[in-house]
Amino acid sequence: MKDGIEDVHNLSLTAMEIQMVRATAYVRYPSEEEVGLCIRDIDLDFVTEIVRDGELITDPEEPICEEDELIYMPSGITDCFGELYEIGDMAKRLDVDVSLHTPYYMDLGSNTDITESCLDSIRRAGLILNALDGSVVVTSLGLYTGKLSEAEIDDNITENVAMLMDWWKDVGLKPKLGIEITGHQSVFGSLEQVLDLCDNVNGIVPVVNFPHHHSRNEGILLEPDDFLNVLEQVEPYCKGNIHTSFAGVEHDEGNEKRLTPIKKGDLRFEPLAEALCDLRPNATVISSSPLLEHDAMYMRIINERVLSKRVAKAIKEKRKSEAAAEG
Numbered sequence: 001m002k003d004g005i006e007d008v009h010n011l012s013l014t015a016m017e018i019q020m021v022r023a024t025a026y027v028r029y030p031s032e033e034e035v036g037l038c039i040r041d042i043d044l045d046f047v048t049e050i051v052r053d054g055e056l057i058t059d060p061e062e063p064i065c066e067e068d069e070l071i072y073m074p075s076g077i078t079d080c081f082g083e084l085y086e087i088g089d090m091a092k093r094l095d096v097d098v099s100l101h102t103p104y105y106m107d108l109g110s111n112t113d114i115t116e117s118c119l120d121s122i123r124r125a126g127l128i129l130n131a132l133d134g135s136v137v138v139t140s141l142g143l144y145t146g147k148l149s150e151a152e153i154d155d156n157i158t159e160n161v162a163m164l165m166d167w168w169k170d171v172g173l174k175p176k177l178g179i180e181i182t183g184h185q186s187v188f189g190s191l192e193q194v195l196d197l198c199d200n201v202n203g204i205v206p207v208v209n210f211p212h213h214h215s216r217n218e219g220i221l222l223e224p225d226d227f228l229n230v231l232e233q234v235e236p237y238c239k240g241n242i243h244t245s246f247a248g249v250e251h252d253e254g255n256e257k258r259l260t261p262i263k264k265g266d267l268r269f270e271p272l273a274e275a276l277c278d279l280r281p282n283a284t285v286i287s288s289s290p291l292l293e294h295d296a297m298y299m300r301i302i303n304e305r306v307l308s309k310r311v312a313k314a315i316k317e318k319r320k321s322e323a324a325a326e327g
Helices: 002-010 083-093 113-132 150-171 191-200 210-216 224-237 270-279 292-326
Strands: 015-019 026-028 046-052 055-057 069-073 097-101 136-139 176-180 204-209 242-246 248-252 255-260 283-287
Touching: 002 015, 002 083, 015 283, 046 113, 083 097, 083 113, 097 113, 097 283, 113 136, 113 150, 136 204, 150 176, 150 191, 176 191, 191 204, 191 224, 204 210, 204 224, 210 224, 210 242, 210 248, 210 255, 224 242, 224 270, 270 292, 283 292
Parallel strands: 015 097, 097 136, 136 176, 176 204, 204 242, 242 283
Antiparallel strands: 026 069, 046 055, 046 069, 248 255
């Protein structure tokens, strides 16, 4: 991760989103050497939490007792939890904003054992990004499958996200929890659903995945005004920064088929750059393209080109008006 942040900085980019691919966690007892230490001092495993008398302890400064159980991730983001703080400090020094994406399969609607596992993954993502001093945990929420109706799944998702945000507030996590627009009709996450959820649950923010929104609406994002319409809808919810994702995409009948390099497909970046220049929000655009760094740099170049044209046009019009006034 250190190398990744340095590479982002050296490419003159300013954001990196970490993928939480393997979120499986296990429980073990502390060794004799670990008793008395705290989570951030353990360097043998990526330990995220302590279980004491059935209660979950998330404070990384809490000393470990002999009778405690430790929750650890064999495939953690780094070698150990304490390393996150060092990496977060480095990211701040290099002006790289760090976000984290939870595992792509999420089920907060069925209220089964899988739901509890997914909630745990989101909680741990929050703890990890909090240690990194990052900005937003990005997640989807669930599919419309099984015996429950769509209305029942929607209700379960709302209740579970509200419960999750109560925990988020109690623990004192600083990153925002971002709910991502999804790219399939069978998955909770249209723009309208995400904004309705933001209205009903305090503390969450929308995350605009443009290829997903484009796919769900059968290729709706064509002109700058199309992008501007989306940005204007989400900006009031975003509390200072709009978190977005961009790539090329192939889609069919309201469903995403696959992400592609930006120059392929019918979703172009130039109209988004125009919309961003019009609205001038604080915004982060994450490249989700198969050509990850290449297309991130391509978007930066296109955005700078649009800005340069705007500035040149403004200077030209100013000189023209000054000349007319003198005449």
